[in-house]
Amino acid sequence: MATEEYHELRRGQVAEAVTRLIAVHGFDGVTVAKTAVEAGVSVGMVQHYFSTKDDMVRYAYTRVTERTVARMERRATELDRRHHSSIRHALTEGLAERLPLDDARRTEWRVSFAFAARAVDHPALATVRTSTESAIRSRLAEAIHNGKECGEVPDGADADAQAAGLLALVDGLGLHTYLDPSMTRLALSELDRALSAVFPGTCRENRPR
Amino acid sequence: MATEEYHELRRGQVAEAVTRLIAVHGFDGVTVAKTAVEAGVSVGMVQHYFSTKDDMVRYAYTRVTERTVARMERRATELDRRHHSSIRHALTEGLAERLPLDDARRTEWRVSFAFAARAVDHPALATVRTSTESAIRSRLAEAIHNGKECGEVPDGADADAQAAGLLALVDGLGLHTYLDPSMTRLALSELDRALSAVFPGTCRENRPR
DNA sequence: TTGCTTTCAATACGGCCATATTGTCAATGC
DNA sequence: GCATTGACAATATGGCCGTATTGAAAGCAA
Incomplete structure (x- = not known):
């Protein structure tokens, strides 16, 4: 080796x-x-x-966030490519990967949140967090933009703003769901409602991506 | 004394x-x-x-959350009673009090978030957090219910679910706005958009509260 | 006055922590 | 064969932390 x-x-x-x-x-x-x-x-x-310990912690943080993001991306891509889902549905499921829906994801969520909270006071960790989130946000905005070309999203929509709103909602739902697992179903339905608001239409043929 | x-x-x-x-x-x-x-x-x-130190910290936590909640309540009530705003508008402004919109509220937000993050691992603090949040949530649900009677909210709406969704959104927007103050305007507009989705109608006469 | 309680102040104590130091041992280069 | 380097292990060090201890004032009841 x-x-x-x-x-x-x-x-x-x-x-x-x-x-x-x-x-x-x-x-x-x-x-x-x-x-x-x-x-x-x-x-x-x-x-x-x-x-240093900081080094160690930062490395662990990048690892766990990369794992989460990769899973979100994989899920969304899978639905999109393999099952030809609507963009709305692919994004809903992709974003839902970020929620603490089962024990494994609860653990992951807890770890990520612990890191994120420290990141507020800790520039080295903040870098990891902000770069990850802006990546997700632009990925989301791109999908919304594609939604416009394909007809799922109204032409006038502000893709960046809606992407930021969706990500904020997911993070908030994650927090509340973590603290109170009984609201899992509710969180999922609220996520769905929000996505439906952004993607009210149906795809025409020959949609991009 | x-x-x-x-x-x-x-x-x-x-x-x-x-x-x-x-x-x-x-x-x-x-x-x-x-x-x-x-x-x-x-x-x-x-x-x-x-x-103990725990005692000290918990007391500080209850104090700062009480202050925030009181300000939200005061702002919403003021708009409602004095300026006869729509419920939607009063709630928007009330919830916006929770966002880190200026230096004072940024500081307060940071402190609350630090507490909330520790609350995840710390039952004594978790009690403070969950009770506060369920209070806000039921207050919100009540307002949405009033919105139904008055005509601002469609009859079929699930008040509890929408209240949870709104609170989650505000918490998420708060986090993102804190980390990136330049998205303040965007956060406010997303909050407004969400409230408009819950309160699409206009009030009839003789509305309650 | 005497004695008890409250309100503090100063400091001691024991523990844990991040990191530095030092040493061991095997592989590698020459 | 021999110095050098990389990969560890064991332990030392110095600092800070929460809390316990001790005791000094001060108020007050008897």
Whole structure:
């Protein structure tokens, strides 16, 4: 194995330990020593691969956000390409991937939220967050734009504004759903309602993307 | 002055120091010692009025949320009673009070968010948060119900669901606006759009509340 | 006056944390 | 063969934290 590959493997091993610790004990439960134990390695080994704790945490953050975003993208693309869903439906399902709908996603949501909250006071983490979100937002705006060309979205719509609104709604619904899992169905229906408001029409033939 | 009153004054003095510290240095910047310095008192004095740090923090949290909720309520009521605004408009403005629209509200938002994030891992704080939010939600649902009787809201609307959706949207918009103040106008217009979707109609005479 | 309670102030204490230091051992280069 | 480097492990260090302890004033009841 290439040494570079091995290096990334080790870093990943530590990063996964960080996310597991956050999932169980919250962000405050993450210390270098505990991470080492959780990863089954020594403190010195962690230090060897991450020069500071901040470094370690930031790496873990980028990992978990990348995983979430990739899943959203995959779900939406799958519906779009394979099942020829409407853009509205593909986006609804893609965005829903971000919600804490089952135990796995609850854990992931909790970890992401813990990171996001620290990002407010922590420029290094804030960079990760803002770049990820602006990527999602432009991806959304692009889809809305495609919706116009295809007839699902009215011509006058402000794609950027609506994209921002949708993302904000999903984040808010995620928070409320996390704190009160019993409102899961309600969150999904509100998400659906919002998407229907943005995409009130039906696709004509020969739609793009 | 009654001793009870004096007691509350002291506790308030400490609580305000806590919120100031969070506003400047984030939640992690709050320690008992620093709070004492910020409040201009001794550590022993803080201990005298709060048996644990948790106690101190929880008290500060209830204070800041009460302040925010009171301002929202006041603004909505003012528009409703004094200016005879539509319910839609009163609610829009009331909910907008929760957004980080200026420096003062940015600070308040940051403090509330720091608390809310800790609440995820911290049952004592979670109680404060959930009770506050369910209060706002039922207040909102009540207003939507009134909107039905008066004609602003269609009869078939699900007041509880829409209330939850609106609150989630506001929380999400707050987060995004905080991280990127340049989207303030966009957030306001999205809020307005959402309220217009819930309250599409116009009030008949003799409306309730 | 005496003694008890409240209100604080100063400081001690024990623990945990991030990081630095130091050393070991194997691989690699020459 | 031998110095060098990379990959760790073990432990030391210094700092900060929450809380406990101790005690000094001050008010007040008897």
